[in-house]
Amino acid sequence: MNKLWFSLYDFSFEYKGSESSFIDDSSFLWHKEFQEKYAAIYEELKLYLKANELEGYFNTSMVSKPKSWKTISLKNWGINLFKNQKNFPLTTSILEKYPEILSLSFNLLEPNSSILPHCGDTNGIYRCHLGLSVPDGLPKCGFRVRDEVRSWENGKWLIFMDAYNHEAYNNSENPRFIMVIDVLRGEYKHKKNKIIATVRTSLFLQKRAQTLKFLLKFPPFVIQGIAILISPFALIATKIFNLFKVY
Numbered sequence: 001m002n003k004l005w006f007s008l009y010d011f012s013f014e015y016k017g018s019e020s021s022f023i024d025d026s027s028f029l030w031h032k033e034f035q036e037k038y039a040a041i042y043e044e045l046k047l048y049l050k051a052n053e054l055e056g057y058f059n060t061s062m063v064s065k066p067k068s069w070k071t072i073s074l075k076n077w078g079i080n081l082f083k084n085q086k087n088f089p090l091t092t093s094i095l096e097k098y099p100e101i102l103s104l105s106f107n108l109l110e111p112n113s114s115i116l117p118h119c120g121d122t123n124g125i126y127r128c129h130l131g132l133s134v135p136d137g138l139p140k141c142g143f144r145v146r147d148e149v150r151s152w153e154n155g156k157w158l159i160f161m162d163a164y165n166h167e168a169y170n171n172s173e174n175p176r177f178i179m180v181i182d183v184l185r186g187e188y189k190h191k192k193n194k195i196i197a198t199v200r201t202s203l204f205l206q207k208r209a210q211t212l213k214f215l216l217k218f219p220p221f222v223i224q225g226i227a228i229l230i231s232p233f234a235l236i237a238t239k240i241f242n243l244f245k246v247y
Contacts, residue, residue: 004191005123005163008202008227011220015163017123021145023159028183030098031157034130037090038155041179042132044088045106048072052087054108058207061116068113073105077182077203078196078238081247091179100189102196103182106132114169117144120162121202124188124195127162128181131155135174143168152178197235201227204234 002017026032034041054070063069074085074092085092095104102125109115120127131152135141138151143158145166152158160166162182170176184192205223241247 002123004188004195006198006202007119007121007163008198008205009224013119014165015119015123015161017161017163019123019161021148021161021164022150023126023161025159026157030094030101030181030183033094033097034179034181035155035157037094038130038132038179041088041091041130042177044091045132045177045179048087054106058210060210062118064114064116065110068110069115070108070110071105071180073103075101075104077103077200079200079241079247080245082245083247098183100184100186101181102184102192103180105180107178107180109168109170109176111135111173111175112171114171115167117165117167119165121199122195123161123163123185124191125162125182125184126159128183129158129160130179130181131158132179133175133177135170135176136172140171141169141176152176193235196238197231198227200234200238201231204230 002019005015005017007013007015052072054072056067057063057069057071060066072084073081074088075081075095085095091104095101129143129152131154134152134154136151137153138149142149142151143160143166145160146164150158184195188195205227
């Protein structure tokens, strides 16, 4: 088993594990249920979009064009977003069955746009894409993990190791919609709280750096020291937010 890894605590910011780039495994219990109901799940999203807009991803340095990558989350690293879940009753009913799903969101990638190469926050999860409306296949619409490139398909899963360097692109003339979930790897289930706390801390610091640019000038060890101090509070906040249904 590979050692649990976090980009926040790796000075190289590059994961060098031995896992496969893509995970071709349909044995997960959630796999079949979401896949069988993908059309109804997409209908929930289309209904939501008739009266609402998705939000641009907060880290604008990760995209080729501002606001070209847009999302709405139903669960975000252990925190249930109850207000959003009310708009997606079917999707939420499936999500609630599987506590190993730490995050669930719907993602839009605009035409002629890309998500730039980057590494994920941890190897403690598998990131899983379910195609909802994929406008084209390769070479126009694709997804690279390390040196392997695949494309999404409507109603099918694309499961991969998010910690590896990866990128997504949509060079078609139509938007691409997928559902994204982060699933806790079975071998790390006893580390669930540590994974949630560390990733939430990393995201908190990334968001602060978008407005407090001086944080980007700090040496990595300073940021890591700050992270060690505040990560316990990230887990406490997660539990409080769920208990009192803050979001």
